[in-house]
Amino acid sequence: MSVEVVVVNPASKMEKDEEELSEEQIQSLLLEAEKRLKKASGSSSKQDGDDGAVSLATGQEVGGSASRPKVPSLNHKQAVQPYVRQSNSIATIDKSRLVPESAKKLAETIHTVEQPLVKLNTMLTSGQNKEKPTSGPKWFNLPKTVVTPELKRDLQILRMRSVLDPHRHYKKENGKAKIPEYSQVGTIIEGPTEFFSARITKKERKNNFAEEIMAAEKESGRFKRKYAEIQEAKASGKKAYYKKLKAKRARPMK
Structure with a gap:
């Protein structure tokens, strides 16, 4: 006794079933699926609203609100015209929109910016x-x-x-x-009446202000004295100041 085993490919069976379904049956299945989804969502669909929901069966919006602003349609008349046009299977260029030859020459050469x-x-x-x-x-x-x-x-x-x-x-x-x-x-030129009283000798005369100041400093020593006073005031209270005081106190008595 022989037993025949028939193996059926499930994928091929599903393909046959899909081929057997008509468009009307598919439409009815989609409508049923939408109804089930609406029942399952319940109150959440009411709170969130159905604005923008598209029907799977019809492809139209469901429950669209009038309050939503309408998007204006684009003005297709103001589109940018191409440079190249085709006429009788031949591509032609609009010469009026090309860069002039004078501008091309300026772009290829070095030139200075001229003032208006x-x-x-x-x-x-x-x-x-x-x-x-x-x-x-x-x-x-x-x-x-x-x-x-x-x-x-x-x-x-x-x-x-x-x-x-x-x-x-x-x-x-x-x-x-x-x-x-x-x-x-x-240069101030002295008069003849100042020959003995106000004039200075050529040795004492200097060429500029800086030389006069240096010569006056050598005689008076004012800047050097003032600098020493400032440095002494700054050093007061520091270690070097107290060391100097200790050295003075540590001198042997005569």
Whole structure:
């Protein structure tokens, strides 16, 4: 007695079942699935709302609200036109929209940025770009200042004149030190009446302010004395100060 065993492929069976289902049956199955989902959700669907829900069967929105703002349709007439167009299976380029040859040459070569003529003309007419060589007749036609290291040093000494000569009082300068735009350096020539009383000898005469200050310091020694006083005041109360005191006290009695 022989027994025949028939093996059925489940995948092929499912494919046959799917082929046998008609579109109407699929539609009815989808509607039933939607009804089951609605019943299962219950109150949560009411609280959250059904805005934007799409029916699987019909493909339309379910329970859409009128309060939702409508999205405006895009204006397709203002679309960017392409440069290349096709006519009779031939591609053509719109020459009016191409870069001109003059602009291409400028892009390939090195060039300087030129100032607009309108702005240049306004500057010429208003005189903004013109620099005056002198300060004018009201200020004795002083020339423009030629900045040199010697001039900077002399101007700095002039600003510190109250420190150099403490017996005289000068007006305080609160602003920042600025080099004058117009200035001139000169030498005072003594008159013949000052030959014996006010003149100094050539040996005592100095070339600039710095040399005069150094010569006066050698005679008076004021800056050296003041510096020693400041250093002594700073060292007061420190270890070196007490060591010096101990050394004085430890001297042998005569």
